Amino acid sequence: xxxxxxxxxxxxxxxxxxxxxxxxxxxxxxxxMIVYPWTQRFFSTFGNLSNPQAIQHNPKVLEHGKKVxxxxxxxxxxLDHIKETFAHLSELHCEKLxxxxxxxxxxxNVLVIVLAAHIRKDFPPACQAAxxxxxxxxxxxxxxRYH
Amino acid sequence: MTLTxxxxxxxxxxxxxxxxxxxxxxxxxxxRLFSGFPQTKTYFPHFDLSxxxxxxHGHGSKVLSAIGExxxxxxxxxxxxxxxxxxxxxxxxxxxxxxxxxxxCILCSLAAHFxxxxxxxxxxxxxxxLSQISSVLTEKYR
Numbered sequence: 001x002x003x004x005x006x007x008x009x010x011x012x013x014x015x016x017x018x019x020x021x022x023x024x025x026x027x028x029x030x031x032x033m034i035v036y037p038w039t040q041r042f043f044s045t046f047g048n049l050s051n052p053q054a055i056q057h058n059p060k061v062l063e064h065g066k067k068v069x070x071x072x073x074x075x076x077x078x079l080d081h082i083k084e085t086f087a088h089l090s091e092l093h094c095e096k097l098x099x100x101x102x103x104x105x106x107x108x109n110v111l112v113i114v115l116a117a118h119i120r121k122d123f124p125p126a127c128q129a130a131x132x133x134x135x136x137x138x139x140x141x142x143x144x145r146y147h
Numbered sequence: 148m149t150l151t152x153x154x155x156x157x158x159x160x161x162x163x164x165x166x167x168x169x170x171x172x173x174x175x176x177x178x179r180l181f182s183g184f185p186q187t188k189t190y191f192p193h194f195d196l197s198x199x200x201x202x203x204h205g206h207g208s209k210v211l212s213a214i215g216e217x218x219x220x221x222x223x224x225x226x227x228x229x230x231x232x233x234x235x236x237x238x239x240x241x242x243x244x245x246x247x248x249x250x251x252c253i254l255c256s257l258a259a260h261f262x263x264x265x266x267x268x269x270x271x272x273x274x275x276x277l278s279q280i281s282s283v284l285t286e287k288y289r
Contacts, residue, residue: 034287035289037238037240037288037289038236038241038242038243038288038289039240040240041240041274044273092262093190094186098189098190098192100187100189100190100241100242100245101186102186102242102244102245103242106242143186146185146186147185
């Protein structure tokens, strides 16, 4: 289980209150597909992913990004039970979606960058560090049920 | 990280021995990969990955054969693996981290099969060589 200090919990939850989940989720997923183009391999049914503009405005990308970040919010709501929270999703990503867990790390890093871009001065190094811990914990939880 | 002449020679020499057991070593390397790093199986949902499966053997020998091509063209690995490079970049899109995992498993198999030949120097040369192959295969990713 991840050990959180009270300060880390506070930084995570207060930052989350400022996050526009739809906007940041869509942007994070789009950026991941643009910066790491090989991640597009999971989204062949999403339509036009042929260039950064297309990806950033693709409605399926935006919708899916929102879904992913909304789910991420469940980790924030219960920081002490991240593994349990994502147990079912872990099985799903392994057995049905066949997603290499490396992608969770890629998306997690992109998310932190998107937060930095949106939140700016309210996202200082200490806050970023707490969020790195969180995205790593979520990535780990999502990979846990892989077999 | 380019290979020295001595390293190239070491790679070519050990690979002559490997080539005679390519099928077995290829399959074993993949088995090691899938057991040690189960997440790598996500790239093969269409395969029967049980021990001794025909697909495992077929794919293992395909991989080792490509490495063999690289040893025969060790001064121009980029050219020798150009088609495979495009395949990995545009079709397969295996996350780059997995090349290290497979390279590691290949080294384990070689160490197990050729303990006397797998000296530290040969180990170092092979590690560099496999790393160079990995770079070529991921070169066109972005």
